[in-house]
Amino acid sequence: MKKNVMLELHRSSEGNEKTIQELKSLMDLIMGDISVRDEPVISRTLVKLSYDPDLIIRRLNRKVGRHKAYLHEGNWDIDSYENIDEYFNDDSSRSTCVKLEDLEQRIQKRGAAQVAKELEVSRATLFRKIKKARENGSDIVK
Incomplete structure (x- = not known):
């Protein structure tokens, strides 16, 4: 369902042309x-803007540019550190790579859901990364 917005611009020499051009470029972005x-x-100019809010929402929720999930191995528990600076400065115990063999053993012992939670990824992402590592012949899961 389209929505309409009416604007009234009072006449000025160059201000209206620039404003109308900016509105046109904005409406192109939202497909209006x-x-x-x-x-x-x-001495006035009437501007009518028409757009479809559902179309805008669908366009914004296309999941384009989603962040890439990384496995986070190591001590990521903030509560185990004395202060927040120590947490951010301690990169030595954290890694974004896990050995495939170690990962498979951990899944056998604790289950995939628990291991995925420890690595801060979803269960599906964990299995997708394992599958990709096997297909590439890698012994490291990133």
């Missing part, structure tokens, strides 16, 4: 329409 009606007798 713009119509302009100039009324010189009363």
Whole structure:
């Protein structure tokens, strides 16, 4: 369902043209329409903006540019550190790579859901990464 917005611009020499051009470029981004009606007798310009909010929401939720999930091995528990600076400065115990053999043993012992939670990824992501490592012949899962 399209929504309409009406704007009234009072006449000025160059300000309206620039404003209308900016509105046109914004409406192109949200896939909307713009119509302009100039009324010189009363010194104003009427601008009608039409857009579909559902289309905008669908476009924004396409999951484009989602972050890449990394396995986070090591001590990621903030509570085990004395202060927050120590947590951020201690990169020695953290890694984004896990040995495939070690990972498979941990899954056998504790289950895939628990291991995925420890590595801060979903269970599906864990299995996808294991599958990718096997296909590549790698002994490291990233």
